[in-house]
Amino acid sequence: MSPTILVTGATSGIGYATARDLLDFGATVIIHGPNHQLVSRAADQLVAGGADGDRVYAVAADFGRLADVAAMAREVSGRFDRLDVLVNNAGVAGPKRRTVTPDGYELTFQVNYLAPYLLTRLLTPRLRAARGRMVAVSSGLHRTGSIDWSDPQRRRFYAPLAAYAQSKLTLTMFARAMAWNQVDVTAVSVHPGIVKTGLLSIYNQVGGPVDEAAAVLARLCWPEVEVLNGAYYEGLSPATPAPLVDTDSAVEQLWKLTYQMLGQHRFVPARAA
Numbered sequence: 001m002s003p004t005i006l007v008t009g010a011t012s013g014i015g016y017a018t019a020r021d022l023l024d025f026g027a028t029v030i031i032h033g034p035n036h037q038l039v040s041r042a043a044d045q046l047v048a049g050g051a052d053g054d055r056v057y058a059v060a061a062d063f064g065r066l067a068d069v070a071a072m073a074r075e076v077s078g079r080f081d082r083l084d085v086l087v088n089n090a091g092v093a094g095p096k097r098r099t100v101t102p103d104g105y106e107l108t109f110q111v112n113y114l115a116p117y118l119l120t121r122l123l124t125p126r127l128r129a130a131r132g133r134m135v136a137v138s139s140g141l142h143r144t145g146s147i148d149w150s151d152p153q154r155r156r157f158y159a160p161l162a163a164y165a166q167s168k169l170t171l172t173m174f175a176r177a178m179a180w181n182q183v184d185v186t187a188v189s190v191h192p193g194i195v196k197t198g199l200l201s202i203y204n205q206v207g208g209p210v211d212e213a214a215a216v217l218a219r220l221c222w223p224e225v226e227v228l229n230g231a232y233y234e235g236l237s238p239a240t241p242a243p244l245v246d247t248d249s250a251v252e253q254l255w256k257l258t259y260q261m262l263g264q265h266r267f268v269p270a271r272a273a
Contacts (some may be wrong), residue, residue, distance in 0.1 A: 002055070003223050004080055004130075006030040006123075008063075008116065009090030011042040014137070014192060017214030018087065018221070023051040025222060030057045030076060032090065063090055063115035064101045066262070073122035083126035085221045088116035088171070089137040094160030105261065106153045108160075112167035117174055118262055128184040135221050136175040138168050138189040140234065143242045145169030149253060170254055172232055172241055177251045179230030189241075190233040192216045 005022050009015040010031035019029045023046060031046070033039030039058040047053045057079070061072035076083070091112045099107040105114060120127075120134055127134065145165030148154070154163055175189035192213035216235050219225055227233075232241035244250045 002026055002028050003084035004028045004030065004082065005085040005087065005221060006032065006059075006076060006083060007087040007089055008032040008119070011038045014210055014213050014217060015087075015089040016042055016046075017210050018089070018217045020046060020049065020051070021214055021218035022221060023055060025218065027084075027222075028055040028057070030059055030080075032059050032061065032072070034060065034062050034090075036060045063111040064103075064107060066103050066110070066115065066118060069115050069118050070122060073119055076123060077126055080126060082130035082132070083123055084130045084132045084223050086120060086123055086127060086132070086134045087137070087217065087221055088120065088134065089217070090116070091137065091167075094163035094167075096160060098154060098158035098163075106158070106163060108163040108167045109153065109170070112164070113170040113174070114258065114261060116171060117258055120174075120178070121262075124182065124185060128182075131184045132186070133221070133223065133227070134175065134178060134185060134187040135217070136171050136187070136189040137217065138172045138175070138191050138232065139164075140191045140194075141165045142168035142172045142191075142245075145242065147244070147250070147254070149257070152257060169242055169244060173245050173251050173254055174258075176230050176232070176241070176245050177255065186227060186229045188220060188227050188229070188231050188233060190217065190220055191235075191239075193235060 005027045007015050007019045010019045011033035019031050022029050031039060031042055033042060039060050043056050043058040046056055059072050059075055061068040094108045101107055101110050147166055172189045175187045178187040193208055220227060228238050231238040
């Protein structure tokens with residue numbers, strides 16, 4: 001049976017190229033974009049490039065609005081009984097000035113961590129039905145990240161790179177913790193490489209081809225490819241993550257912080273925190 005795979009942030013860059021590769025492999029692919037115009041255009045481009053239109057579905061959600069994320073999860077759950085893979089790829093670079101979302105959170109933290117956390121939690125029943133997999137697109141920069149537990153929203157100190165590194169650190173911690181605690185769902189995180197995308201400015205380096213990173217991500221997404229549950233990958237090889245990823249007390253503290261943030265919006269039930 002053709003696997004069903006949801007790729008967030010699939011209107012350009014690694015997400016789009018990964019969706020294209022997965023379609024070539026024979027998957028049914030749900031592509032996500034921040035709005036209907038962009039994601040519809042991406043779907044049309046995939047079909048024009050040879051993809052089977054019956055295996056391409058488009059969904060839209062602004063990750064800067066948690067209600068959008070919840071609505072998208074309901075739409076996917078209403079259309080699909082099972083989800084083989086969720087690829088949490090959507091992300092933003094930290095803006096030059098600290099920006100607060102309508103939900104009241106620092107933009108980078110919400111888009112890169114809170115939104116994928118929420119989406120994953122709400123889609124976990126569909127992942128469990130398929131004994132599926134969650135793949136979080138991390139970054140090697142997560143090792144430079146830190147969390148000020150008294151100020152995770154960086155009201156006192158904000159810098160774009162620091163905000164980005166923190167968001168990828170928390171996403172990587174979530175993937176490891178999900179692997180440890182969730183029955184019937186595998187979870188990994190991956191730094192697919194430094195590539196020429198909209199996030200390249202963060203690295204201050206020359207990026208490689210998007211297609212190479214997408215090939216890595218697509219392989220880790222394919223259900224028949226075995227992965228080490230809970231691992232952090234760099235390319236196709238497991239690597240050592242930041243120490244906090246393996247620190248139980250830090251993961252528990254992140255869990256509690258996240259539940260406090262999302263629970264007040266009535267999105268995450270207590271049993272899922």
